[in-house]
Structures are given as C-alpha cells and as structure tokens.
Amino acid sequence: MPWTGPGIDDALAFAIGAYRERTPQSLAALEAARAVMPGGNTRSSLWTAPYPLSIASGAGCRIVDVDGNGYVDFLGEFTAGIFGHTEPLLARAIAEAHADGIGLSSHTPYETRLARRLVSRFPSMDLVRFANSGTEANLMALTAARRVTGRSRIVVFSGGYHGGVLSFAAGHAPVNVPFDFAVLPFDDARAAEAEFAARGSEIAAVLVEPMQGAGGCNTASPAFLAALRELCDMHGAVLIFDEVQTARMSLGGAQARLGLSPDMTVLGKIFGGGLAFGAFGGRRDIMEQFDPARPGALPHAGTFNNNRLAMAAGVTACDALLTREALDALYLQGEAFRADLNACFEARGGLFRVTGMGSIMNIHATGPQEEARLRLRLLHLRMMERGQYFAARGLIALSFPVGVAETDGFLAAVEDCMPLVAA
Numbered sequence: 001m002p003w004t005g006p007g008i009d010d011a012l013a014f015a016i017g018a019y020r021e022r023t024p025q026s027l028a029a030l031e032a033a034r035a036v037m038p039g040g041n042t043r044s045s046l047w048t049a050p051y052p053l054s055i056a057s058g059a060g061c062r063i064v065d066v067d068g069n070g071y072v073d074f075l076g077e078f079t080a081g082i083f084g085h086t087e088p089l090l091a092r093a094i095a096e097a098h099a100d101g102i103g104l105s106s107h108t109p110y111e112t113r114l115a116r117r118l119v120s121r122f123p124s125m126d127l128v129r130f131a132n133s134g135t136e137a138n139l140m141a142l143t144a145a146r147r148v149t150g151r152s153r154i155v156v157f158s159g160g161y162h163g164g165v166l167s168f169a170a171g172h173a174p175v176n177v178p179f180d181f182a183v184l185p186f187d188d189a190r191a192a193e194a195e196f197a198a199r200g201s202e203i204a205a206v207l208v209e210p211m212q213g214a215g216g217c218n219t220a221s222p223a224f225l226a227a228l229r230e231l232c233d234m235h236g237a238v239l240i241f242d243e244v245q246t247a248r249m250s251l252g253g254a255q256a257r258l259g260l261s262p263d264m265t266v267l268g269k270i271f272g273g274g275l276a277f278g279a280f281g282g283r284r285d286i287m288e289q290f291d292p293a294r295p296g297a298l299p300h301a302g303t304f305n306n307n308r309l310a311m312a313a314g315v316t317a318c319d320a321l322l323t324r325e326a327l328d329a330l331y332l333q334g335e336a337f338r339a340d341l342n343a344c345f346e347a348r349g350g351l352f353r354v355t356g357m358g359s360i361m362n363i364h365a366t367g368p369q370e371e372a373r374l375r376l377r378l379l380h381l382r383m384m385e386r387g388q389y390f391a392a393r394g395l396i397a398l399s400f401p402v403g404v405a406e407t408d409g410f411l412a413a414v415e416d417c418m419p420l421v422a423a
C-alpha cells in the first residue's frame with residue numbers, strides 16, 4: 001500500500017500514545033535517572049524515543065518491564081545474551097568462583113582454562129589476551145598491529161562498529177580514537193584494492209566484521225573477505241576479524257564457516273558467559289609483543305582483564321553451552337527464521353526486509369528514507385504492544401531459550417501488525 005503522507009505520522013502518534021499509557025513506570029524510571037545521569041542514560045545504544053523501557057527482570061527468553069508488561073526477548077542483550085537470562089550452569093559457575101574469593105590480586109587457574117578453549121576453537125589464534133569489552137580488545141588489536149608493522153594507517157569500513165570509540169556508522173563518530181583511519185565502502189573489493197595501491201606501505205591493519213552487526217546485519221561476501229586476505233598478504237598488513245558478534249556462527253566463528261584465517265581475531269560478548277568480556281588473539285609473532293618478560297614489551301594492563309567471575313563463566317559457557325551442536329542448531333534456526341520473516345513481509349506488500357547471518361538479523365523498512373524510518377518505529381511499537389521485544393533499529397538476536405513457539409509467536413505478531421503499519 002502506498003504511503004499516504006500524514007497517515008504514518010498519525011499512526012505513529014497513536015502508537016506512541018498507547019506506549020505511554022502502558023509504560024508510565026518506565027517514564028518515571030527515566031525521570032529519576034535524569035537527575036543523576038545525562039538524559040538518564042549511561043549506554044547510548046539503549047536510547048529510543050519517546051523513552052526506553054526499564055526492565056525489571058528476565059527468565060529464559062522472557063523479560064518483564066517495571067510496569068509488569070511481559071515480552072519475549074528477541075534482542076538477547078544485543079547478541080551478548082545468547083544463554084537467556086537465568087542459565088543455571090552459569091549461575092553455578094559464577095557462584096562457585098565467587099565462593100573461592102573474588103579479586104585475588106593475581107593470576108587464577110580460570111584464565112588459562114578459558115584461553116585454552118578459545119585458541120582451540122580459533123586456529124588463527126596462537127595466543128590470546130583478555131580485556132573487559134570488545135571495544136578494548138579492538139583497541140589493543142589495532143595497537144599490536146601498528147606496533148608490529150611500524151605503520152599507522154588502519155582500513156575500516158563504512159557502517160562498521162568496533163566499539164564506542166571505533167564507530168563508523170556515519171563516517172567518523174566524534175568520540176572515535178584519533179587513529180589514521182581510511183573508511184572505505186563495505187563489501188567493495190575494488191575500493192580496498194585502490195586504497196592499497198595508493199597507500200599500501202602505510203597500512204598497518206584492516207579491521208572488518210564478517211557481518212556488520214550494529215551497521216544493520218550486512219554480510220560481507222566471501223569474495224570481499226578473500227580479497228582483503230590477499231591484499232594484506234601482498235602488502236604486509238595485519239588482517240583483523242572483529243568476531244565480537246559473529247563468533248556464534250559456528251564453533252570457530254564466521255571465519256570457520258568462510259574458511260578464512262585472519263592474522264588476529266577479536267572476541268567479546270558471549271565468551272564472558274553473560275559478564276563483561278573481551279579478548280584479542282592471533283599470530284604468535286604479533287601477540288608475543290605483549291610478553292611482559294620481553295624487553296620493550298607492549299603493556300596491556302587492566303584490573304579486571306582476568307576477573308574470576310567472567311573467566312569462570314566463560315569456561316562453563318564453552319564446555320557446556322557454546323557447543324558445536326548448539327551453535328550449529330542456533331545458526332540453522334536463525335537462517336530459517338529470517339527466511340520465514342522475509343516470506344511473511346514479501347507476501348504482505350514488501351514493506352520490510354530482513355538481512356543477517358544465522359541467529360543475528362535486522363529488520364529494515366523499505367522505501368524512501370524518512371518513510372522507512374517512521375515505519376520501522378511504528379512496527380517496533382506495535383510489536384512491543386504484542387509482547388515482542390527487539391531493538392528499535394530492527395536488530396534481532398536469537399538466544400538458546402527461543403524455541404519454535406516463540407518464533408511462531410513473533411511471526412503471528414508480525415502478520416497481525418502489517419495492516420497497522422501500512423498506513
């Protein structure tokens with residue numbers, strides 16, 4: 001159905017009114033937060049107009065807001081929450097690690113155990129180090145690449161997101177670290193070739209997500225990634241795969257599915273078993289720069305780099321939850337769900353389409369930019385009304401507790417919403 005001008009504005013105003021009626025305590029929570037945090041916010045990605053939900057509790061793949069409204073959680077903590085909200089094995093692992101003492105001012109057995117598991121999953125990583133977030137891990141990987149090559153230029157891609165200070169969604173973010181970035185179009189091997197032809201001897205690293213997650217779940221073509229591999233080999237640059245989101249695509253991440261081996265890999269989110277986490281690893285000669293016993297070693301400090309709770313949760317996550325079978329099943333479930341969603345949208349006028357890889361996907365509204373923006377907001381609000389929770393920007397990340405009943409419920413809600421968002 002064509003857009004009829006003010007219709008969509010009216011539909012949106014109505015849906016916002018209904019949201020306000022249902023969620024007064026979320027607004028009250030934001031007002032209280034505003035007194036002590038700018039805009040009541042300490043994590044920019046959570047902001048959505050008119051105000052975000054405040055969530056009181058979660059169990060499995062269900063969450064409840066502070067007004068008592070229940071939702072099926074299709075956002076899964078922006079991909080970090082693959083285990084659901086109350087995984088007993090993780091709860092036990094964390095409790096056991098805590099019972100043995102927390103913050104013991106030294107090495108613990110947990111970090112070696114987790115490191116062993118990660119290097120065995122990712123053959124491209126000879127050695128690994130831990131950090132507190134994906135952002136930190138990316139910063140350290142870039143630093144290592146700059147040091148080992150003696151160069152400073154870093155190739156990244158438009159729409160890429162590698163952390164709060166490494167964001168290329170709309171060119172350069174004002175808070176980005178002041179590295180010498182070349183921001184190239186994504187999935188465009190020719191543009192990368194041209195950059196290397198012009199400045200190959202200055203390029204320290206290429207940093208790329210096999211699928212741009214925050215950028216809208218745009219998947220890189222295997223040919224593009226293979227071209228980057230070749231260019232880095234030819235020019236002596238370090239190829240870094242940011243697999244903070246895509247590591248869940250198989251036991252060995254997206255790189256195993258693609259059959260490609262980067263020089264360095266950055267991990268985060270799921271390998272902390274739900275707690276704050278980051279890791280970077282790669283070729284021995286690159287990583288050994290961090291060996292503190294070596295003269296001139298690169299320092300990489302961090303009070304919580306080896307924090308016992310995240311390390312212990314990560315070990316249990318690897319052993320009991322992030323198994324080959326579980327990850328392959330979730331991948332296939334996600335592929336099927338995305339196909340079903342696309343079929344549903346196509347059959348009802350093609351107002352939306354879904355991109356992604358495996359269990360991570362993004363709903364996009366089609367059509368002219370402003371109309372699409374309003375229509376996605378409208379769908380988001382209408383889906384929340386039906387107890388379906390995903391990111392306002394359209395991101396969906398399945399977690400293990402999401403089953404057929406939940407995905408069928410989501411599809412039914414989408415069908416129900418279509419007449420309401422076609423204004």
Ligand SMILES: Cc1ncc(COP(=O)(O)O)c(C=O)c1O
Nearest residue numbers: 133134135161162163213244245
């Ligand atoms: C691909 C990618 N890299 C890095 C990061 C940053 O991780 P963190 O939020 O743990 O700093 C994210 C976070 O969403 C991400 O999606």
